[in-house]
Structures are given as structure tokens and as C-alpha cells.
Amino acid sequence: MALRGTNQEFGRPYNRRIVLETIRLEAPIARGDIARQVGLTVQTVSTIIRELELQGFVMGVREAPKGRGLPRTNLTLNPEGGFAIGLHVTPIGVSAALVNLAGKIVGTRHHPMARVSPEATFPVFQALIAEMQALRPKGRMLGIGVAMPGPSDVDSMSFVGPTTLEGWKGVPVRDRLAEAHVLPVFAGAELGAVALGERLYGVGREFRSFYYIYFGVGLGGAAVQDGTVQRGAHGNAGEIGHLPLVPGGDPCPCGNRGCLERYVSRDALDRRLKAVDPNATIETALTDHAGVVDAWIDEAAPVLRSAIATIENLYDPETIVIGGLASDALLERLLAATEPLMHSVAERSGRTTPRLTLSSDGQDAVLRGAAALAISGALSPRFGLLFAGEEERAERDPIMTGPSRKEVAA
Structure with a gap:
């Protein structure tokens, strides 16, 4: 427009x-x-x-x-002419970043939490916001962006299970933060935020239309069409984690069986690690539990391969970008295991871009996207x-x- x-x-x-x-x-x-x-x-x-x-x-x-x-x-x-604070809420804690106009992260902070309840989280918001502002005490703060996991307001999917925020139903996140701060506050789904950040600052700048697969605690995605993030009628477009792709597969807290995120997500890998070693972490899994990771990839790759073909046939993107709360090394292993990819509309003659692209933002993608909500909103x-x-x-x-x-x- x-x-x-x-x-x-x-x-x-x-x-x-x-x-x-x-x-x-x-x-x-x-x-x-x-x-x-x-x-x-x-x-x-x-x-x-x-x-x-x-x-x-x-x-x-x-x-x-x-x-x-x-x-x-x-x-x-001027990159230093303005800053925004990005907040990202997940079932395992809250992260914050201060981001300048060019999308460069000035500083980050992660606050792990055993239970991310509203009562415990809002004080953490205040502390993290103060920490971020202190990084540029004389800088112009444009606003605060908050990225929340989805889907939004779907009882069976939004508030049940380890990949969701239990107890957050009906909590007016934006309004409560706006009451405590003079800065404008913008809130959105993490999937839309990460796709926006990728479009503005990441490899997505090279493409007008792409699909972002977000490997988080759960799994989700967002389509960018002609430079605009597609959000859907209720902001829930892209919740591919609840595509039932494995008939008769693992039960999902949403009530279905065989949902994609039960196999491809941080939670899926974490459950397999904890079954072997209760103290295992995803961050050290490649070195400490290589066998468990190999077995998980063998199980997850075929399911992800089917999801990729589905996404390509539905959205016809220039490429599919994948990133999130995992190391590049882990995601590279997972993507390599999806080869050869299934046939889809992406197999066109003269193709010059890869069908799969690893995000250049790594684990900071959502934080930059959350800040982008505030920068784009305020400007x-x-x-x-x-x-x-x-x-x-x-x-x-x-x-x-x-x-x-x-x-x-x-």
C-alpha cells in the first residue's frame, strides 16, 4: 500500500x-x-x-x-536514534532485549521461571524493563513490545499442557503493562512477532513471501505474504504445531493425537532427554546425550518433512525459514535429516533459492520481533x-x- x-x-x-x-x-x-x-x-x-x-x-x-x-x-x-524493549514470555521463563532502530540487540537478559504465572511474571516484567532502560539511560525509548505464545483464546490449546501458559486466560497483558509505564505498549503473538523481526532484520529481508517455522517450547509458524505477516481472523494463523500428522500418534494435551509439536519442538526433545537423564538440558544434549538426539531426529525428521510439503503446497513461499529456541547446530542437524524433501509446488524449474533456510537471528529472533512490534507500532x-x-x-x-x-x- x-x-x-x-x-x-x-x-x-x-x-x-x-x-x-x-x-x-x-x-x-x-x-x-x-x-x-x-x-x-x-x-x-x-x-x-x-x-x-x-x-x-x-x-x-x-x-x-x-x-x-x-x-x-x-x-x-540513525540506528542509535531510538530504542525499543522486547519482552518474550515462554512456559520456561521471560526474556528481554533492548533493540535499536537498525534491529541490533544492545543487550539481553533471560529470567528462568519454574512456573510462569501472571502474579510472578509482572514483577519480572518491571525488573527486566528497568534493566533494559538502564543500558541506554539517555536514549529515546519508543515503546515496549511483548510476544506471547499462542494460540490465543482457544481453551483446548492456549492454556493446557507444557507448551502453553496455564493461568493466563483473560489476562490483559498490554493494558496492565501500559498502566505501569508511560511508554506505548504493543502485544502480539510470538509467531507474528518472530516473522516480523525476520522480515525487517533477518534473512527474510531478501524475500517478499516466505514462511517462518518457529522451533520454540512448542512449534508454530507464520506466513509472510508480499512483506506482510498474515495473522488470521483471530491472530492464530500459523499454529502448525497442532496439525495432526501422525495417525494414532502420541496423545496431545489439545485432545488430538499425533500433533506435529509432540514430535518436533523443544518440549518433544526435552521429554526424551528427561526420560534418560532428569538433569539433561537441550543446550548440552549434542555433547552429553548424542544418542538421544540422534533417535529424536530419526523420529522427528519424517514428520517435519510432511509438514514442509504441506506448508509449501498451502502457501507457495519463496523459502521456508526455520529458527527458534535451539542452537544452530541442532537445527542444522534436523534440517539435514529432512532431505530429500517431499515433492511439492516448490519443485519448480529455474528455482534459485533453497527450499529451507536457517534463520540468521538464532535464539534472539523473537526478542527482535517483539521489539519490532514496538518500533513499527510507534513509527x-x-x-x-x-x-x-x-x-x-x-x-x-x-x-x-x-x-x-x-x-x-x-
């Missing part, structure tokens, strides 16, 4: 975000090109750019000389409409608060 601004004065908060979004997507880009793309006058764009430069959001980069005259100055986002033109026509509220707009260019440089 084309980004279009308005030359009406009341639309300045909206226009700031139109310009920023254009720079984020098209950088490096010149002022005149921005004006043509968004339908604003060059004067309006120049005024906005001056504001954004003073706020430390935007910086100019001169092109290399190509002949006579001064080379033009192109604009790009979105739609969010700017909240401030349109009320310039006296500019101090509440996160895009116009925080350090000046001098403070950023310092």
Missing part, C-alpha cells in the same frame, strides 16, 4: 511517520524522492527532516562523487493519527521526545 501524506498542518504527526517509514523502507533516499513518493511538497518534507535530524532520528549520508558539483545527500535512519502512520491536530501534546509523542542530535552524538 502506497504511503501518502497530507499537506494540512494538523497532519504533521502523521506526516512525520510517513517520512520516517519511507526512509526506513527505501534508505538511502533523497528529500526530493521522498516528496514524490508520499505526495508532500519538498518544503514540507524538508521541514520534517530538519525536525527529525534535530531529534537524532535521521542522518544524512553523501553519495560518492560522480562528476562535477557536490554529490547529493541521502537520508537514512507507524496510524499511530501518528493519535497526535494529529494536537501539537500541544507533542511531548507525549515518542517520536518527538528524547535526546536531541547533540545528546545522541555524545
Whole structure:
């Protein structure tokens, strides 16, 4: 969808975000090109750019000389011009990261928890948020993004079993965090968050349409179509972990048998390790219990192979990206065992991209995605409409608060 601004004065908060979004997507880009793309006058764009430069959001980069005259100055986002805090809630604990505008992780922290109840988790949120803010005490904080495991509001799948958050039914996560913080809070499913992060910052930047398989405590996925994450009618699109792919297979807490995540997930491997050694961990499994890992891969790979063919036939992606809460070495072993892949619509002539791609983000994928929820949300033109026509509220707009260019440089 084309980004279009308005030359009406009341639309300045909206226009700031139109310009920023254009720079984020098209950088490096010149002022005149921005004006043509968004339908604003060059004067309006120049005024906005001056504001954004003073706020430390935007910086100019001169092109290399190509002949006579001064080379033009192109604009790009200043990576240190803004930050977002990403929170990721899982059945085994809570993680947090501070992420800059370029998607670089400044710092992370993981807080393991034996029982992730709302009563125990919200104080952990507060502590982690404070830790992340302390990493850049003078930095502009755009917002907080929270990624929650799904599916959402499905009694048989959302709150039952080891891959879900029991006791969280009806908990207004976003509202409770928003009450405690002046920063905007954005909450979403971990599958949508990880796909967004991959699209903005990972190998997904190379593709307009791809499918992300998230190897978490459970298993899920998300389709990205023409650069947009597909969320479904209720935000539950991509819950492939509950595809019943093994007839008469292992019982699943959802009530079905043979669900994909009972074989392919962190929980699936952990259950097999604990049956041999109660103290075993996935992080050391490749060295401490190589035989158990080999047996698990032999069992999981054929099921994953079927899931891959199903995904390809349903979504026709350019590639399938896989990542999550496991080491690259473990995921590489698992992907190698799926070869040869089954026949699907992905077997087209002239194909130049691999059918399977390992995520470049590793275990930080969801954290960057959670922060991306906040960055994309706070910078979105739609969010700017909240401030349109009320310039006296500019101090509440996160895009116009925080350090000046001098403070950023310092």
C-alpha cells in the first residue's frame, strides 16, 4: 500500500511517520524522492527532516562523487536514534532485549521461571524493563513490545499442557503493562512477532513471501505474504504445531493425537532427554546425550518433512525459514535429516533459492520481533493519527521526545 501524506498542518504527526517509514523502507533516499513518493511538497518534507535530524532520528549520508558539483545527500535512519524493549514470555521463563532502530540487540537478559504465572511474571516484567532502560539511560525509548505464545483464546490449546501458559486466560497483558509505564505498549503473538523481526532484520529481508517455522517450547509458524505477516481472523494463523500428522500418534494435551509439536519442538526433545537423564538440558544434549538426539531426529525428521510439503503446497513461499529456541547446530542437524524433501509446488524449474533456510537471528529472533512490534507500532502512520491536530501534546509523542542530535552524538 502506497504511503501518502497530507499537506494540512494538523497532519504533521502523521506526516512525520510517513517520512520516517519511507526512509526506513527505501534508505538511502533523497528529500526530493521522498516528496514524490508520499505526495508532500519538498518544503514540507524538508521541514520534517530538519525536525527529525534535530531529534537524532535521521542522518544524512553523501553519495560518492560522480562528476562535477557536490554529490547529493541521502537520508537514512540513525540506528542509535531510538530504542525499543522486547519482552518474550515462554512456559520456561521471560526474556528481554533492548533493540535499536537498525534491529541490533544492545543487550539481553533471560529470567528462568519454574512456573510462569501472571502474579510472578509482572514483577519480572518491571525488573527486566528497568534493566533494559538502564543500558541506554539517555536514549529515546519508543515503546515496549511483548510476544506471547499462542494460540490465543482457544481453551483446548492456549492454556493446557507444557507448551502453553496455564493461568493466563483473560489476562490483559498490554493494558496492565501500559498502566505501569508511560511508554506505548504493543502485544502480539510470538509467531507474528518472530516473522516480523525476520522480515525487517533477518534473512527474510531478501524475500517478499516466505514462511517462518518457529522451533520454540512448542512449534508454530507464520506466513509472510508480499512483506506482510498474515495473522488470521483471530491472530492464530500459523499454529502448525497442532496439525495432526501422525495417525494414532502420541496423545496431545489439545485432545488430538499425533500433533506435529509432540514430535518436533523443544518440549518433544526435552521429554526424551528427561526420560534418560532428569538433569539433561537441550543446550548440552549434542555433547552429553548424542544418542538421544540422534533417535529424536530419526523420529522427528519424517514428520517435519510432511509438514514442509504441506506448508509449501498451502502457501507457495519463496523459502521456508526455520529458527527458534535451539542452537544452530541442532537445527542444522534436523534440517539435514529432512532431505530429500517431499515433492511439492516448490519443485519448480529455474528455482534459485533453497527450499529451507536457517534463520540468521538464532535464539534472539523473537526478542527482535517483539521489539519490532514496538518500533513499527510507534513509527507507524496510524499511530501518528493519535497526535494529529494536537501539537500541544507533542511531548507525549515518542517520536518527538528524547535526546536531541547533540545528546545522541555524545
